[in-house]
Amino acid sequence: MPIKHPNLQPEPMNGAIPAWHGKIAAGDLQPICQGVRDGGGRLLALWGSDWRVTQHGFVLHTLLVNEAGLVCLNLPLAEDHPVYPDISHIFPQANRMQRAAYDLLGIYAHEGGDHRKWLRHGAWHSGSFPLRKDFDAAQSRSDELDAYPFVHVEGTGVHEIPVGPVHAGIIEPGHFRFSVVGEKMLRLEQRLGYTHKGIEKRFESMTLQQGAKLAGRVSGDSSVAYAWAYAMAAEGIAGITPPARALWLRALFLERERVANHLGDLGYLGSDVALSFGFAQFWILKEQMLRNNAALFGHRYLMDRIIPGGVTADLSAEGRRMIEEECAMLEREVRLLRGIYDDHAGVQDRFIGAGRIEPKLAAQLGLCGLAGRASAQAWDARVQFPCAPYDRLDVQMATYRNGDVAARVIVRFDELLESLRLQREILVNLTGGDELAMPLEKLPGNGFGVGMVEGWRGEVMVAVHSNAQGNLARVHPHDPSWQNWPVLEHAVLDNIVPDFPLINKSFNLSYSGQDL
Amino acid sequence: MYQILKQIVKTGIKTEAAPQPDEAMRVEPQRLQQQILDVLGRALAIRHVDAGSCNACQLEIQAVNNAYYNIEGLGIKFVASPRHADILLVTGPVSRHMETALKLTYDATPEPKLVVAIGDCARDGGIFGASYASCGGVASVIPVDVMVSGCPPTPSAILQGILTAISAQK
Numbered sequence: 284m285p286i287k288h289p290n291l292q293p294e295p296m297n298g299a300i301p302a303w304h305g306k307i308a309a310g311d312l313q314p315i316c317q318g319v320r321d322g323g324g325r326l327l328a329l330w331g332s333d334w335r336v337t338q339h340g341f342v343l344h345t346l347l348v349n350e351a352g353l354v355c356l357n358l359p360l361a362e363d364h365p366v367y368p369d370i371s372h373i374f375p376q377a378n379r380m381q382r383a384a385y386d387l388l389g390i391y392a393h394e395g396g397d398h399r400k401w402l403r404h405g406a407w408h409s410g411s412f413p414l415r416k417d418f419d420a421a422q423s424r425s426d427e428l429d430a431y432p433f434v435h436v437e438g439t440g441v442h443e444i445p446v447g448p449v450h451a452g453i454i455e456p457g458h459f460r461f462s463v464v465g466e467k468m469l470r471l472e473q474r475l476g477y478t479h480k481g482i483e484k485r486f487e488s489m490t491l492q493q494g495a496k497l498a499g500r501v502s503g504d505s506s507v508a509y510a511w512a513y514a515m516a517a518e519g520i521a522g523i524t525p526p527a528r529a530l531w532l533r534a535l536f537l538e539r540e541r542v543a544n545h546l547g548d549l550g551y552l553g554s555d556v557a558l559s560f561g562f563a564q565f566w567i568l569k570e571q572m573l574r575n576n577a578a579l580f581g582h583r584y585l586m587d588r589i590i591p592g593g594v595t596a597d598l599s600a601e602g603r604r605m606i607e608e609e610c611a612m613l614e615r616e617v618r619l620l621r622g623i624y625d626d627h628a629g630v631q632d633r634f635i636g637a638g639r640i641e642p643k644l645a646a647q648l649g650l651c652g653l654a655g656r657a658s659a660q661a662w663d664a665r666v667q668f669p670c671a672p673y674d675r676l677d678v679q680m681a682t683y684r685n686g687d688v689a690a691r692v693i694v695r696f697d698e699l700l701e702s703l704r705l706q707r708e709i710l711v712n713l714t715g716g717d718e719l720a721m722p723l724e725k726l727p728g729n730g731f732g733v734g735m736v737e738g739w740r741g742e743v744m745v746a747v748h749s750n751a752q753g754n755l756a757r758v759h760p761h762d763p764s765w766q767n768w769p770v771l772e773h774a775v776l777d778n779i780v781p782d783f784p785l786i787n788k789s790f791n792l793s794y795s796g797q798d799l
Numbered sequence: 800m801y802q803i804l805k806q807i808v809k810t811g812i813k814t815e816a817a818p819q820p821d822e823a824m825r826v827e828p829q830r831l832q833q834q835i836l837d838v839l840g841r842a843l844a845i846r847h848v849d850a851g852s853c854n855a856c857q858l859e860i861q862a863v864n865n866a867y868y869n870i871e872g873l874g875i876k877f878v879a880s881p882r883h884a885d886i887l888l889v890t891g892p893v894s895r896h897m898e899t900a901l902k903l904t905y906d907a908t909p910e911p912k913l914v915v916a917i918g919d920c921a922r923d924g925g926i927f928g929a930s931y932a933s934c935g936g937v938a939s940v941i942p943v944d945v946m947v948s949g950c951p952p953t954p955s956a957i958l959q960g961i962l963t964a965i966s967a968q969k
């Protein structure tokens with residue numbers, strides 16, 4: 284059992300990842316969180332549910348993680364006064380999650396220092412809450428402009444540069460407000476939520492199968508990770524384990540997604556420091572991989588290849604040879620390009636020292652995923668909680684202490700090469716019958732499951748609650764970008780404005796994944 | 800430097816032939832006049848606006864810049880401001896929070912102001928549909944000339960959509 288507390292009787296949850304859940308009282312939330320924090324644990328996600336119709340009141344779900352596994356604390360909240368104790372002084376990353384929980388569900392953190400809206404701009408009235416079951420979309424509609432209260436920095440020579448929401452490049456929308464003196468950044472404040480499209484509400488009108496497609500589109504660059512996490516949560520509720528071959532194929536897809544994204548990022552990181560050669564080369568490799576995905580599995584980004592119960596695409600003997608050749612080609616080319624990046628004085632000059640997050644700050648702010656590992660945060664779900672088939676793969680985690688752009692580049696290179704090794708291992712092990720999925724039509728009633736997968740960016744978590752009829756009552760997808768966006772605000776401090784695109788790219792966070 | 804040059808020579812030229820325009824994608828053929836064909840006389844400028852996508856459509860737009868599709872080789876470039884753009888490529892369902900920004904971008908774009916909606920979401924809201932937070936397809940917010948289906952559409956389909964928008968009646 285991961286947490287010992289006299290007022291918590293955690294029940295184990297079914298599923299591929301060790302997880303428990305338990306009811307707590309309001310007074311226990313902060314002490315339990317503090318205990319987990321003191322023990323080196325982290326806050327993974329925070330969300331709420333409307334249980335007024337089925338049981339009573341609202342519930343706050345706080346998902347914590349430590350070495351032993353996940354623990355979901357369920358705190359019932361009164362219908363007429365849904366408040367809970369603020370935990371953002373224990374876990375700073377809770378700040379935006381708590382504000383989002385208010386915007387969407389109307390539950391709020393008592394005494395929190397920051398009560399500004401987060402996901403709501405002006406599309407629905409304050410005081411109306413989309414994730415409440417009795418939400419009336421037409422009545423709540425508003426056309427207000429955002430009018431977000433940014434924090435202003437004053438002083439001689441300080442001026443503000445607002446950027447976005449529409450950006451200059453081919454990227455997602457968000458607003459950044461820089462306070463600068465000369466070229467130096469004194470402060471960055473982010474305003475996100477522009478791509479909020481009602482994903483969580485949408486899940487509630489979907490079948491289990493439709494939900495799998497939606498999960499794979501929470502953040503398209505992490506489609507495999509989300510679809511797997513969603514399937515894992517559903518399979519946990521249903522108490523089933525997909526066929527072995529399906530699990531091997533899922534890991535193959537996940538590693539291919541990691542390689543494709545790392546290739547793309549390494550290319551952009553080159554062109555961001557004026558080495559357009561890097562973009563040209565890495566994107567040739569990425570394109571070859573995407574084409575192989577299309578030829579072998581029917582989709583360039585492997586969307587909809589994972590379904591609750593298994594997978595929808597198999598690999599032939601011929602396909603296996605193609606991947607072997609591809610891995611050999613990538614290994615050769617990536618090593619060569621890595622040598623070029625390493626030896627290029629101009630590139631290294633820009634990479635080293637830029638956007639540094641010291642390990643101590645990373646731990647304090649909960650930096651996770653690949654950016655976390657570049658700042659000595661040694662967490663990788665494939666290593667800590669190796670669910671099948673990772674229990675047979677012995678993943679080597681890449682960690683560095685420098686926490687700068689250079690370190691995030693090194694982690695990408697290391698993980699990319701490790702992913703190639705893993706793919707080869709998977710191919711060797713890809714045996715076992717030809718069964719690809721076991722049928723999972725519908726969930727049992729009143730279930731609760733969580734799935735967590737180490738996507739290329741970091742841990743992707745999906746929580747699924749089913750109602751009495753076994754339909755989706757509440758689905759909460761959580762992107763590691765929630766944790767990492769606020770850290771980017773720190774990473775840019777004292778760097779110069781022209782380095783912002785480079786630093787930003789070195790994190791490459793998802794807007795859609797956090798805007799939902 | 801030697802390594803870089805060697806690698807460039809070894810890589811060779813990857814660019815493939817561009818696809819043909821597809822009249823089936825056209826929404827309003829009458830909007831297209833001879834003057835737009837003239838646009839091809841200089842570099843055609845494209846501005847991308849993500850109005851709320853899942854980001855996979857962007858990945859494919861980024862891919863049209865790779866050596867295989869080499870969009871710049873066709874005389875088409877991505878620009879940083881709508882004021883320099885001939886065409887807007889719009890991805891995603893239009894979130895209510897992006898509605899105003901999209902309209903402003905459209906207003907700031909000079910004629911011929913062509914709009915290509917990229918992906919099933921941009922076509923009709925796709926999997927996200929229309930909701931309290933989503934307006935649905937791009938055409939519910941600004942006029943659309945060409946729609947490219949797919950989730951996400953392939954880089955060739957995107958290129959084809961762009962070429963369809965700029966080629967006059969054929």
Ligand code: SF4
Pocket residue numbers: 500503851852853854855856890891892917918919920921925926949950951952
């Ligand atoms: S069409 Fe598909 S890939 Fe494109 S934004 Fe919509 S869900 Fe994402």
